[in-house]
Amino acid sequence: MMTITRRQVLLIGGIGAIGAAGALWLPRETLDAKSISKLPASEMPRPFRTPLVLAPLLSPTSSGIDPLDGAPVNYYTVTEVAASAAILPRLKTPILGYNGVFPGPTISVDQGSKTVLRMRNQLPAIHPLDGGTTMTSTHLHGSASLPQYDGYASDVTPNGFYKDYKYTNFQPARTLWYHDHAVHRTAQNAYSGLAGQYHLHDPLERALLPQGEYDVPLTITDAMFAVDGSLGYADNDHSGLWGDVILVNGKPWPVMKVQKRVYRFRILNASISRSLRPTLSTGDPLVIVGTDGGLMPRSQSVVTYRHAGAERYEVLIDFRKYATGQRIELRNLSNKNNVDYDFTNKIMAFDVVGDPVNTGDPTWNTIPGTLVGSEPMSLTAAQSTKTRRFRLKRNDLTNLFTIDDGSWQDVVASGFVKVVANPALGATEIWEFENSSGGWFHPIHIHLIDFQILSRNGRAPFPAELGPKDVVYVGEGETVRLLMKFGPHRGKYMIHCHNLPHEDHDMMVQFSVGLDPNDVDVNDPMTAARSAWDTGA
Numbered sequence: 380m381m382t383i384t385r386r387q388v389l390l391i392g393g394i395g396a397i398g399a400a401g402a403l404w405l406p407r408e409t410l411d412a413k414s415i416s417k418l419p420a421s422e423m424p425r426p427f428r429t430p431l432v433l434a435p436l437l438s439p440t441s442s443g444i445d446p447l448d449g450a451p452v453n454y455y456t457v458t459e460v461a462a463s464a465a466i467l468p469r470l471k472t473p474i475l476g477y478n479g480v481f482p483g484p485t486i487s488v489d490q491g492s493k494t495v496l497r498m499r500n501q502l503p504a505i506h507p508l509d510g511g512t513t514m515t516s517t518h519l520h521g522s523a524s525l526p527q528y529d530g531y532a533s534d535v536t537p538n539g540f541y542k543d544y545k546y547t548n549f550q551p552a553r554t555l556w557y558h559d560h561a562v563h564r565t566a567q568n569a570y571s572g573l574a575g576q577y578h579l580h581d582p583l584e585r586a587l588l589p590q591g592e593y594d595v596p597l598t599i600t601d602a603m604f605a606v607d608g609s610l611g612y613a614d615n616d617h618s619g620l621w622g623d624v625i626l627v628n629g630k631p632w633p634v635m636k637v638q639k640r641v642y643r644f645r646i647l648n649a650s651i652s653r654s655l656r657p658t659l660s661t662g663d664p665l666v667i668v669g670t671d672g673g674l675m676p677r678s679q680s681v682v683t684y685r686h687a688g689a690e691r692y693e694v695l696i697d698f699r700k701y702a703t704g705q706r707i708e709l710r711n712l713s714n715k716n717n718v719d720y721d722f723t724n725k726i727m728a729f730d731v732v733g734d735p736v737n738t739g740d741p742t743w744n745t746i747p748g749t750l751v752g753s754e755p756m757s758l759t760a761a762q763s764t765k766t767r768r769f770r771l772k773r774n775d776l777t778n779l780f781t782i783d784d785g786s787w788q789d790v791v792a793s794g795f796v797k798v799v800a801n802p803a804l805g806a807t808e809i810w811e812f813e814n815s816s817g818g819w820f821h822p823i824h825i826h827l828i829d830f831q832i833l834s835r836n837g838r839a840p841f842p843a844e845l846g847p848k849d850v851v852y853v854g855e856g857e858t859v860r861l862l863m864k865f866g867p868h869r870g871k872y873m874i875h876c877h878n879l880p881h882e883d884h885d886m887m888v889q890f891s892v893g894l895d896p897n898d899v900d901v902n903d904p905m906t907a908a909r910s911a912w913d914t915g916a
Contacts, residue, residue, distance in 0.1 A: 413721050414623045416604040416611065422467050424624060426632035427706075427728045433596065434575060434628060437484035450547075451492045457483065458499040459515055459573065461507070464629060470608025473507055474572035481629045482598040482649070483557065483575025488548050490581040496557075499541040499913050508567045508612045513538050515568060519577060520689060521555035521671055521849055522546055523827055526870035530560040531904035532787060532887065533795065542910040551753060552584035553673035554596075554645040554691040562787065566614065566651050566879035574598065574649045583751050584674060588693070589643040589742045595635070596645045599726060600626045601653045616778045617884035618819065619652030621718035625711070627727045634706075634728045637698045640736045640743040643668070644694045648686050651879040653717055654820060654852065657726060658683040659696070660708035666746055669693030672829030672847025674751040683712055684843035687822035687852040689877035692843065695746055696729075703733035715855055716820060755829040755847040758807060758862050766809040767800055771823070771853060771876070771886070773816040779885050780816065780876060786885035787875075795905055797889070799874070802865040804893030809833065810861045814853040821881065824850045826872035827892065830863035850877055869893035870902040 416423060439453040462479035463471040477483030488494055502513035514537050518530025527534070528544045536542045555577040559568035576596045588594070601622035603611040614620045624631050648655055659665065664680040671691050678695070686692060701707065709726040713719050736743055773780050782799065790797050802808055810830075812823055829847040832840040836857055844851075851859050871894070875887035894900060901907065 415720065416623050417606045418467070418604050418608070419606070422470055422608065424467055424631035426722050426725045427634050429630050429633050431633040431635040431727065432628055432630055433485070434480065434482045434598070435484045437486050445493055452495060453488065453492060454495045454497070455486060456497045456499065458501050460501050461503050464572070466602075466626065466629060466631060467604065467608050472604070472608050472610060474610075475502055475507075475513070475568065476572045477575050481572035481574075483573070485575060485596055486557070486577045488577075488579055490548055490550070490552065490579060492548055494546040494548060496544045496546065497541055498536065498544060500536045500538045501913070502538050504538050506564075506567060508571060508610065511564060511567065514561050514564065515573065516560045516562070517542070517544055517557055518560035519544065519546055519555055519557045520824070521553055521691070523550060523867060525868050526872060526902045526904040527907035529826055529872060529904065531871070532560055532562040532565070532873060533791065534904045535561050536910040539913055540910040541913040542908070548579055550579060551673040551751065552581040553579050553671070554647065554669065554693060555579060556598075556647050556649065556691070558649070563883045566620070566883050567612065569649065569879055570602075570612065570620065570651045571610065574600075576645065576647060578645070587674070587742075587747050587750060588668060588695075589641060593640065593742070594643045594645070596628070596647070597727070598628055598647045598649050599655065601650045601723065602626055614880040617780070617880045619878050619880055621653050623720035623723060625723055625726055632722065632725055632727055634730055636732050637729045638732060638734050638736050639699045639701065641695055641697050641699070641745060644696065645691065646686065646694055647691050648688050650688050652688065654688065654714045654822070655686040655726070656683050656712035656714055657686060658710050658712055660710055663697075666695040666697075667692055667843045667846075668695055668747065668750060670844065670846030671849040672755060673753060675846030676750060676752050676756050677845070678746065678748055678750060679842040679845055681843050684841065685714055685852050685854075687820070687850060687877065688879070689822055689824055689850045690852070697746060698729065698731055699744060701731045703731055705731045707731070714820065716818060753829070753847050754864065755831045755862075758831055758864060760809065760833060760862060762807045763809045763862060764806055765802070766811065768811045768813065769799070771812060771814045771816050771821045773819065780881040781886060782874060782888045785888040787887040788885050790889055795871070798871065798891045799888045800890040801894065802890070802892055804869055805864065805866055807862070807864045810863065811858060812851070812853050812861070813858040814856060818855060819878070819881070820855055821853045821886070822850050822877040823853055823874065824877045825863070825874050827868065828863045828865060830861040833860040833862050835859050865892045868902065870900060871904060
C-alpha cells in the first residue's frame with residue numbers, strides 16, 4: 380500500500396489535502412469517495428444539466444496541389460494559447476487550448492489528401508499547473524507519420540516558435556486525435572486541454588456509417604477543481620490522476636437530443652489516467668464498428684467494454700425503439716484501480732425527440748454486420764518472424780514506471796540512439812506485454828503501426844477489440860500478445876504507457892524500423908524538421 384507523501388499533499392494544494400489523503404492511495408481493489416474537488420456546493424456541477432456541444436470544425440487556411448504527386452494539400456494553422464473555459468456553473472476555468480478551446484477544433488480530411496498543420500506555441504512561458512515550462516510536441520495519434528512529424532517526445536517547440544507537421548492521410552478511414560507529447564510534460568499539457576479529434580474518411584466508411592450531424596465525436600475526460608474553479612492536479616506520486624467530474628467535449632455530464640434513428644459516436648477517452656466501462660442504462664447493446672485503426676471486419680454487439688485512455692471506439696446506438704421524451708443514460712461501470720466518486724458512474728445522457736427522420740439516408744436504420752477488412756486483421760501468427768517480450772514494471776523506490784528496465788531517461792542519455800527493438804522494414808512480429816507492475820493497468824501505445832490483438836492471458840481478445848488497434852489495455856496481471864507489420868517508414872518511434880503520469884515518469888522507450896546501427900537516419904526526429912521562430916506571419 381502506498382502512503383501519501385508531503386510532496387503529494389503540496390501538489391494537491393487548493394484542491395484539498397484531506398480529500399487526497401482519504402481517497403487517492405493506489406493501488407487498491409476498490410477505492411471510492413464522494414468527491415475530490417474543493418468547489419463550494421453551488422459551483423459543483425451535477426449530471427445532465429447542460430447540453431452537449433461539439434468542437435468547432437477547423438477550416439483550411441489555404442489549399443493547393445503537391446507538385447510531386449498531384450495530391451491535394453490542405454494547410455491548417457492551430458495556435459496553442461492560454462484561455463478560459465465555461466465548464467462550471469459560474470466560475471471560469473483557465474485552460475491551455477488549441478485555438479483557445481477544449482477540446483481542440485476537429486480536423487476532418489479525406490483519404491489521399493495531404494495535410495500541413497502549422498502548430499504555433501503561443502502559450503505563456505510558465506505552466507499554470509506546476510510552474511514548469513510550456514514546450515510542446517504534437518502527436519497525431521493513429522497516423523503512420525514520418526518520425527520527424529510524429530510528435531517525438533524530445534522534439535519540442537518552445538513558446539514563441541512553431542512547427543509544420545506533414546501528414547499524408549493514406550491510411551483507411553479512422554478516428555485519430557492530436558494531443559501534446561512533450562517530454563515529461565505530456566500529462567500536464569493534455570490535462571490542461573491540449574487534445575482534439577482528427578477524422579480520416581474514405582468511400583467505404585462513408586457508404587456504411589452515419590455522416591454529418593449523425594456522426595458525433597465524443598471526447599471524454601475527467602477533472603478535479605480548486606476552490607477558484609481552476610483545474611486541480613494530483614498524480615499521486617506519478618501513479619495517476621482521477622477527477623470527480625466527467626467531461627464530454629468539455630462539458631460536465633451533458634445531454635444530447637437524438638432522433639429515432641441510428642447514430643454513430645466516435646468515443647475517445649482522452650483522460651490522462653481514468654479508464655471507462657461504458658454501458659447504456661437500458662441494457663441495450665452498444666454496437667462497436669470501429670477501433671483505433673479504423674473499421675472492424677465485423678461489428679460487435681456488447682453490453683459493456685473496457686475503454687482505456689487514448690483508445691478510440693466507434694459505436695452505433697439505435698434510438699428507433701425509444702419513446703419520445705425518453706432519457707437513456709450512457710453510464711460508466713468503471714474498472715479495477717480507478718478512483719471513483721459520487722457521479723463518475725455517469726458519462727452523459729440522450730433525450731429522444733420526435734423530430735421527423737430523413738429515411739432517404741440509408742444509414743438511418745442500418746446496423747451493418749460485415750464491415751471492412753484491413754491488413755493488420757489479415758495477418759496470421761505464422762507470418763511472424765520474431766517474438767519479443769516486454770515486462771511492464773514499477774520501481775517502488777524511485778516511483779518510476781518502466782518497460783523492462785528501460786525508460787526515456789535512458790534514451791536521452793544515449794543521445795537518442797538506444798532502442799528496445801529493431802525490426803526490419805516490412806517485418807511481421809509478435810510482441811508480448813506482461814503487466815507485473817503490482818496493481819496498475821497500463822494502456823500501451825505503439826507508434827507508427829496498427830496491430831491485431833492475438834490473445835489475452837492465452838484466451839481470445841474481448842469482442843470489442845476485434846479490430847485494428849494502436850493502444851492495448853494491459854490489465855492487472857494480464858499478458859497480451861500482439862501481431863504487427865512494420866512500416867511504411869524507416870526510423871525511430873516510441874512505445875509508452877498512455878496513463879500519462881506513467882509515461883512522464885518514465886514508462887517510455889523507443890524502437891527503430893529498418894535502421895542498421897551505422898545507417899544515416901534521414902528521418903531523425905531530433906534534426907530532420909525543426910521548429911522555427913514564430914513571427915506571426
